[in-house]
Amino acid sequence: MSHLTDLPxxxxxxxxxxLLIGAATTFIGSLGLLRLPDFYARLHAPTIATSGGTILICxxxxxxxxxxxxxxxxxxxxxxxxxxxxTPVTLMLLGQATLYRDRFENRPGVPRKxxxxxxxxxx
Amino acid sequence: xMELAVIWSVLLAQTMLALxxxxxxxxxxxxPRAQDRILGLDTLYINAMLMLITFGIRTANTVYxxxxxxxxxxxxxxxxxxxxxxxxxEVIE
Amino acid sequence: xxxxxxxPLLSVALLLMWLLLSQSVTPGSILLxxxxxxxxAWVTLKLKPARSRLNRWSRIAGFILRATGDVIRSNIAxxxxxxRARRRAVAAGFxxxxxxxxxxxxxxxxxxxxxxxxxxxxxxYDRRQKILLIHVLDIENEELWRKTxxxxxxxxxxxFE
Numbered sequence: 001m002s003h004l005t006d007l008p009x010x011x012x013x014x015x016x017x018x019l020l021i022g023a024a025t026t027f028i029g030s031l032g033l034l035r036l037p038d039f040y041a042r043l044h045a046p047t048i049a050t051s052g053g054t055i056l057i058c059x060x061x062x063x064x065x066x067x068x069x070x071x072x073x074x075x076x077x078x079x080x081x082x083x084x085x086x087t088p089v090t091l092m093l094l095g096q097a098t099l100y101r102d103r104f105e106n107r108p109g110v111p112r113k114x115x116x117x118x119x120x121x122x123x
Numbered sequence: 124x125m126e127l128a129v130i131w132s133v134l135l136a137q138t139m140l141a142l143x144x145x146x147x148x149x150x151x152x153x154x155p156r157a158q159d160r161i162l163g164l165d166t167l168y169i170n171a172m173l174m175l176i177t178f179g180i181r182t183a184n185t186v187y188x189x190x191x192x193x194x195x196x197x198x199x200x201x202x203x204x205x206x207x208x209x210x211x212x213e214v215i216e
Numbered sequence: 217x218x219x220x221x222x223x224p225l226l227s228v229a230l231l232l233m234w235l236l237l238s239q240s241v242t243p244g245s246i247l248l249x250x251x252x253x254x255x256x257a258w259v260t261l262k263l264k265p266a267r268s269r270l271n272r273w274s275r276i277a278g279f280i281l282r283a284t285g286d287v288i289r290s291n292i293a294x295x296x297x298x299x300r301a302r303r304r305a306v307a308a309g310f311x312x313x314x315x316x317x318x319x320x321x322x323x324x325x326x327x328x329x330x331x332x333x334x335x336x337x338x339x340x341y342d343r344r345q346k347i348l349l350i351h352v353l354d355i356e357n358e359e360l361w362r363k364t365x366x367x368x369x370x371x372x373x374x375x376f377e
Contacts, residue, residue, distance in 0.1 A: 012125035023136035030143035088331035
């Protein structure tokens, strides 16, 4: 508990706020995973955890160690970069895979593959 | 005084993240279908990474941040591989 | 020059990331980073990614700002939806709309922005009929989403084409 004593009050308050808001956002995102009714709705939940939670918690860490100047903060910058770039790709691929499987199994309530050009497309 | 506030908020944040991990684990164990499990696994990865960052803030140990970075990269690769596997259309549940 | 460094921007970004990861700027790590970034750029050449030219640099800042604002607003909206999910049924649904984008990189960027926005998830784009299928968590504001996505598409068209 030594390094945190050197933190000035304003920085400590900011770190607390960012940490708590970030963790709460992640918590709500995972709660969505639990509560939302079907897969396509659940697909939206993890994006809150990344775009909200990761960025806020990493910002808290960056602020803490930038003020203390005890270590380099590039790790957090790289983590933010990786998460914001990779999570949409994962979810997009997962959504496409699910759509493919649902069509393969002829599940109800899933939009059909649009007909080849010529026929009319229903909205 | 402020130091205590930071320590308590780190603890509170860790509690929330642990609950979030439990929810993701529940979704992973419960299913109902393979894609739900993969989504749960992906969320579990993200939550575990955030948990490591909060540990890093409390202890100022660089190892935690390196681990978090590795989890961020490997979690992406594994989720992509699993989603690609589902794309093949082989229904193994 | 072009044969040695087919993708100069990519090579520079890779070198920068290498230096950040190894956290040192000694000649040894710079040399190793140069070798890695050059070789990886050659590997990328084999993959033949679609090239596109950016024009209208001034529009890019506006696009990023608007996307960030939308992501933040959507974060709050989805948070409220999840918290209320017990009492009120979630009105989620699929939605199709036609957008007119040709450039592959523009489409990829649009897909990433739409998926990163918590309220919307990209599912499929039919390249021949130019019809996009997305899933929306809050289908009641369908017209609003339609307008937002059309605006993104118009911005991207100006930036990339």
